[in-house]
Amino acid sequence: MNPEEEKRATPCSSPVFVHNPHLDVMKDDVLYHFALGTATHNLPAMFGDVKFVCVGGSPWRMKSFTEYIAAEIRMEDPESEYPNICAGTDRYAMYKVGPVLSVSHGMGIPSIAIMLHELIKLLHHAHCEDVTIVRIGTSGGIGLEPGTVVVTKKSMDATFLPKFEQVILGKTVERNTDLDQCLAEELLQCSKELNQFETVIGNTMCTLDFYEGQARLDGAFCSYTEKDKQDYLKKASEAGICNIEMESSVFAAMCKLSGLRAAVVCVTLLDRLKGDQMNGSHEVLQSYQLRPQILVGNYIKKLLKAKAGRSCNSATV
């Protein structure tokens, strides 16, 4: 083998990084909000083969994703009910089928951040390598037909800047919210091949609040007019923002810090330029919510099929 061939033949493995020297001297590590721990569970045996992690707000959706992906990658076990790995707590739900882990994260930045701290430590303790993580979620769209799927280019804050502000010891630290552009393009390409629904790549605004923070007129409190709302959303649109949700910025920041290849795939449940209330029929909203999981499920299936021929520059599975 010449050096170039050898390089291609040798998987370029990328571990999941923690950045915390204190972890090295801890006797064991309790992942409290998962009801798991290094002293009580054999994490490498339980999770060492994980290559894909899908996360979403709703525990029900993450269970349904597991059932869906099991059928897609033909690893379903008719005897299995896919038990919740975090059954000892009601903070998060976690399911696993083959190399795919599915974890719920609740709503909002703090809730997903707790989950990600413990997930990153879990993947680290389990010696996982080359992990791809995708948030599959719901969002409000700006000027898009409801049901459109948005793959996030940049996650932006409420002032339309691509950054996440982390408070550490009372001081604010800015973190980069870059996501993997190559992964985003691959997901877009996968959606084109599927040809079941519209998918776009665009910026996503991440807010700390669903009502006043997203310029909704239907919260318990509202001190602005319909025109103020429209002006704000227009400015967001001019900054390339296609949709609004509540977790992408810290997700992007933490995945980047830990070397996880990350994407955010959210369906838009409504067009915020036309309204604020989620008053579509239950069936229609439910069918929209399936779209990110269909897209990501197909992407995972495609990657697992192409396992042998994949080069280290995109994803090594």
Add this chain to the structure above:
Amino acid sequence: MNPEEEKRATPCSSPVFVHNPHLDVMKDDVLYHFALGTATHNLPAMFGDVKFVCVGGSPWRMKSFTEYIAAEIRMEDPESEYPNICAGTDRYAMYKVGPVLSVSHGMGIPSIAIMLHELIKLLHHAHCEDVTIVRIGTSGGIGLEPGTVVVTKKSMDATFLPKFEQVILGKTVERNTDLDQCLAEELLQCSKELNQFETVIGNTMCTLDFYEGQARLDGAFCSYTEKDKQDYLKKASEAGICNIEMESSVFAAMCKLSGLRAAVVCVTLLDRLKGDQMNGSHEVLQSYQLRPQILVGNYIKKLLKAKAGRSCNSATV
């Protein structure tokens, strides 16, 4: 009756306020994250008698609180399983027994804020009056014996200031986080009468993050030393902060805006000066978590007993 007697005899009823002129012109209101709505549910019939609302992060805890309070106020129905009123969604869980509503809120400011917007609208639509609301939660203590219950005096941010910053249309607005001091004192008095565990009144720090945001050394990322951590917690202690959690500031701010008589009652699961990991035994941590519900359950029982004789300056039930 002289005017003073008349004033005492006439219940001084206080409605639950929304501050949103747009609600008046909406045909109906979908409380999306509760799977409830004005067009689909008779909210006054379902909730018109609510006088107490208890909220907490965990859905399991809120169900157990409902079973506990049902027995305490002797309204338990041996036939009833206390169905989850929000069974159509997995975002929040809600239970009701007599005048007591119990609602979960997930973890973090954004998650509780969504719940509170919809709860305040629910109480408004149901024409509820004179409602007392208590958050019963868990927290990390500073210099307190684990298991101590803290009734919050002031909710403070990560810079030890008693304010909540709400972003509206991309601009930051400061909101007051005052809680009802009279209610806090009544709860402290109730705990003294119970004499089952230590309860103190003190300030509570509310953070956006559980790990770096609370100076923990055991997250996936940590860029500071044990000494930095201790210095930060000491400064917090000097500002009168007894415990740290993740919801009290927006809870205080929104309850104040809507005229709800509000308190925060959290048990401390560990002393943060001595460690970061929640590695107490499951049984001990579980027994600590019961304390806020025992205290608040007894307070509600006491108030319901004293119903007739209570003056409007404290709580009219």
